[in-house]
Amino acid sequence: MNSWPSAFLWLADPVNWAGPGGIPTRVGEHLLYTLVTLLIGVIIAVPAGLAIGHTGRGRGIAVQASGVLRALPTLGLLLLLALWLGIGFTPPLIVMVALALPPLLAGAYAGMDAVDRQTIDAARSIGMTGWQVLFQVELPLALPLVIGGIRSGCLQVIATWTVAAYLPLGGLGRYIYDGLAVQNYAEMLGASVLVIVLALLADGLFALVQRLVVPRGVLAGRSRDVRTRTPRRSASSTPSTTAG
Amino acid sequence: MIEFRSVTKRFPDGTVAVRDFSLVIPSRRITVLVGSSGSGKTTILRMINRMVDPTSGTIEIDGDDIAGIEPVGLRRGIGYVMQNAGLLPHRRVADNIATVPVLRGVRRKDARARALELMDTVGLDRSLAERYPSQLSGGQQQRVGVARGLAVDPNILLMDEPFGAVDPLVRAELQRELLRLQRDLDKTVVFVTHDIDEALLLGDQIVIFTTGGIVAQAGTPQEILAAPADEFVARFVGADRGKRALHVREQNGRPVVVDSEGRAAGVLVPDDAGLGARAGDGSPADGSAPGGRPEPARDGGAR
């Protein structure tokens, strides 16, 4: 308990904000690791998830693979790969990508699932090709949930890169392992606070993006529903549409 | 002209939706496929634009077997209107209408300008052009669906229960407008419904289905009402009862037509309007002469 004040003292100490091991550098490393992980994860999982959603095939395999990936013990896998491939950036990167894949994949095909079959059927009926249906109809409508998948993947990745500093690597986990070695609880707790803040900021950013990508027509429909359900309708709502 | 020759459709699960179906659908007329739910109407309609391919038999449009026509191109040349309008929820009304022309390479600006004209055609206020489908009433959405179906000026318009989900008053209005539109546009319309009243109102030709895509009777409304092929058709069109079983009763020396319950349905007048004037055509705002369809100098092809 009495570690908290010292943790904030550690955070406030200008010494910890300077130099190659300083907080800005470590935060930068952590963000870079996270970004690289998400980028690779998105490149693998999102097309796969969209393909599964578009064709309706391969769902069983995707669910099973996600289950297996989720069940992997992160630290064990990390050590195993480090023994295999040696110390460096690659082993933890593989582990982190594996960790990010299930939520990314789930977001992508959940998004595709949420698109009304009738809308897709209509798009095909008027002469859209499969690709046009995918890019002009399914993807825009699925995007909020796709981003949602990236959002939850991002949270996990930010949190878990901390563990990978064990190897040893940079990032905010470095402080935790270094602090542990010399029983500097202020440093450990301070770094944990930074990880949490980073995660919250990233989550907030994705929440914002997620809202921005909801197609306006879908939003418009939603707000109209809300309005018609409200007993007291304001006169400033959309003009009446009785002509049809 | 669209011709079905011994068309059968068996779905992979074994359901035979259409069995040995043959029909000639004349150009520039409204053909209505009517029957209860599950009788194979939608399947037949969707075979015309190759959303469904027949298991056996052939379908020809103006003598060309459509099995040899690439489906995407075929669909872009045929208007399609469906029950819940099937509009793209993330596109504005004008962009929805402009969708197919843009796919066919028309510049978006031109396609949108044309979309506004089409909104006039189907009786939609241009101020709705920037709305999203979810901001329209059901009836307005159907009008947008019709406008989209007309956007490439197709010769063939397929309509699958397009007015099935709107309330009766709006439906009646949309039906009248379709007849008005058809007088001006002269499309080959294939219209699916389960509502016999709608079929009798709209159809130049009516095809009545039992289950499994089996035709109980095909003919003009007059032919079907005058001589129902069997008990099923008679019951289906209600020729034996209610508002369609009419007879003449003298009232103060004048003949009044009454229905089976004795309610007055109308009076008899001399037949001087000719057969071209159909029930339901009496829109007062409409200046064109009854039966006076201009015959445009174009063939009834799909493309």
Ligand SMILES: Nc1ncnc2c1ncn2[C@@H]1O[C@H](COP(=O)(O)OP(=O)(O)O)[C@@H](O)[C@H]1O
């Ligand atoms: N894709 C499909 N797979 C299997 N059966 C189908 C499919 N589409 C339609 N059917 C079946 O074919 C029959 C006719 O359906 P449909 O053409 O939709 O009838 P309608 O439009 O007259 O209601 C129904 O029994 C329906 O369940």
Ligand SMILES: [Mg+2]
């Ligand atoms: Mg149907």
